Amino acid sequence: xxxxxxxxxxxxxxxxxxxxxxxxxxxxxxxxxxxxxxxxxxxxxxxxxxxxxxxxxxxxxxxxxxxxxxxxxxxxxxxxxxxxxxxxxxxxxxxxxxxxxxxxxxxxxxxxxxxxxxxxxxxxxxxxx
Numbered sequence: 001x002x003x004x005x006x007x008x009x010x011x012x013x014x015x016x017x018x019x020x021x022x023x024x025x026x027x028x029x030x031x032x033x034x035x036x037x038x039x040x041x042x043x044x045x046x047x048x049x050x051x052x053x054x055x056x057x058x059x060x061x062x063x064x065x066x067x068x069x070x071x072x073x074x075x076x077x078x079x080x081x082x083x084x085x086x087x088x089x090x091x092x093x094x095x096x097x098x099x100x101x102x103x104x105x106x107x108x109x110x111x112x113x114x115x116x117x118x119x120x121x122x123x124x125x126x127x128x129x
Contacts, residue, residue: 017120
């Protein structure tokens with residue numbers, strides 16, 4: 001399974017940490033950007049390519065997107081036919097499992113301003129099960 005990543009400036013650092021985490025776990029990862037921190041960037045420039053890639057091959061791919069709250073990013077991704085993005089920015093971790101079990105989500109949107117790295121890694125692990 002290929003995992004596509006995308007983030008604006010607000011989620012950039014967390015994206016980089018999750019990318020390394022996924023590589024260590026043996027996942028095939030493609031980073032759709034941002035590839036460097038730029039305070040003025042705009043999330044749709046990076047979220048839309050992730051959503052389009054996941055929609056093009058929904059059986060063999062998933063996406064993880066990052067933003068300040070994850071809300072706008074999920075809204076952007078959900079505009080693409082075939083995408084089902086869920087937001088997680090803390091709280092009961094089992095919500096990410098339920099998003100897969102009950103809604104068959106194929107994109108997880110993480111709110112970087114509300115999650116510590118370890119929380120995000122746990123959420124990603126639960127979501128990818």
